[in-house]
Amino acid sequence: MILETVASGGCRSYLLGCQETCAAALIDPELSQIDRYLALTARDGLRIRYLVDTHTHADHFSATQQLARQLGVPVVMHSASPAPFVDLRLHGGELLVIGQLRLQALHTPGHTRDSMCLRVEDVVFTGDTLLIGATGRTDLPGGDAEALYDSLFDHVLKLDPALRVFPAHEYKGRTHTTIGQEMTTNPRLQVRERGAFVDMMNNLNITMPTHVTEALRTNMSGGKTVAQMLSEAAAAVPFMSLAELQACIESGSNDAIVLDVRERDAFEEGHIPGARLLPRGQLELRVNQDLTDPTRRIIVYCEFGRVSTLATHTLRQMGFTAAVALDGGMKVWRESGCPVQTGKDP
Numbered sequence: 001m002i003l004e005t006v007a008s009g010g011c012r013s014y015l016l017g018c019q020e021t022c023a024a025a026l027i028d029p030e031l032s033q034i035d036r037y038l039a040l041t042a043r044d045g046l047r048i049r050y051l052v053d054t055h056t057h058a059d060h061f062s063a064t065q066q067l068a069r070q071l072g073v074p075v076v077m078h079s080a081s082p083a084p085f086v087d088l089r090l091h092g093g094e095l096l097v098i099g100q101l102r103l104q105a106l107h108t109p110g111h112t113r114d115s116m117c118l119r120v121e122d123v124v125f126t127g128d129t130l131l132i133g134a135t136g137r138t139d140l141p142g143g144d145a146e147a148l149y150d151s152l153f154d155h156v157l158k159l160d161p162a163l164r165v166f167p168a169h170e171y172k173g174r175t176h177t178t179i180g181q182e183m184t185t186n187p188r189l190q191v192r193e194r195g196a197f198v199d200m201m202n203n204l205n206i207t208m209p210t211h212v213t214e215a216l217r218t219n220m221s222g223g224k225t226v227a228q229m230l231s232e233a234a235a236a237v238p239f240m241s242l243a244e245l246q247a248c249i250e251s252g253s254n255d256a257i258v259l260d261v262r263e264r265d266a267f268e269e270g271h272i273p274g275a276r277l278l279p280r281g282q283l284e285l286r287v288n289q290d291l292t293d294p295t296r297r298i299i300v301y302c303e304f305g306r307v308s309t310l311a312t313h314t315l316r317q318m319g320f321t322a323a324v325a326l327d328g329g330m331k332v333w334r335e336s337g338c339p340v341q342t343g344k345d346p
């Protein structure tokens with residue numbers, strides 16, 4: 001059995017491979033680590049056959065859907081998962097066959113309704129049900145302290161104490177633990193009376209994870225994150241540096257349209273000399289009047305360089321094949337002492 005751990009921030013993902021057959025499963029992959037998973041898979045001579053999420057994550061962006069498209073392999077979750085893009089929904093007790101390995105799902109609701117632990121040989125991946133020295137929280141959507149109590153005390157802690165535990169989160173750099181070790185040392189598991197455990201879980205007062213709304217939206221629907229929208233747009237457009245544009249304007253050789261896609265008040269407060277105003281929100285509706293030559297070079301900018309990237313992508317999709325995004329934005333332009341013009345659109 002090959003087992004690789006990928007740690008990013010406090011999140012853990014696992015690549016589990018069968019040495020004999022080269023088949024593998026990737027557990028709890030994160031969007032920002034896709035290249036790392038594929039590099040590890042190649043290095044170890046493995047082929048990913050399943051993309052598994054132990055539960056609907058609220059604190060990071062799952063990579064299962066994107067990798068499924070890229071690799072043509074199924075996304076696996078518990079049958080209680082709300083995500084519409086899941087290909088294989090496991091019920092408790094069911095197995096995934098990964099070459100010679102058998103990965104068995106154990107339904108362990110509590111942290112979320114669709115939480116599952118996955119057992120293979122002497123290893124159990126506990127997702128956010130059981131962490132090292134802690135448990136998953138139960139105060140996020142779908143969380144239920146009573147259900148977590150049942151999952152832990154009636155199921156997980158009844159597994160072989162020698163099983164090695166690999167959780168979905170670890171903040172102190174420890175690699176793993178065992179069921180036996182957690183039973184004796186995990187402070188939350190010392191609270192063995194049901195009511196006291198539920199009270200403790202309901203009064204943890206932990207801060208909300210960052211991006212919780214976006215993580216739940218994208219992980220539950222399969223929709224894109226803001227970073228994905230931006231990186232897809234950025235990959236499809238060329239950029240121009242501020243220095244290049246400044247040099248063109250200074251030499252009087254600029255024959256391109258410099259297009260400001262911010263709102264009118266921001267434009268009137270200060271814009272790049274000679275720029276035209278066409279707010280992003282009106283772009284599609286006004287292009288036919290405002291930009292009559294689709295072959296004309298258009299240099300698009302906004303305040304920070306993000307909205308202009310999206311606008312340039314839209315323009316290129318509409319046939320403005322010479323649209324370019326400014327690398328940076330009005331903020332950097334202003335701060336680097338470049339000339340600024342105030343007042344209305346000429």
Ligand SMILES: [Fe+2]
Nearest residue numbers: 056057058128
């Ligand atoms: Fe979680």
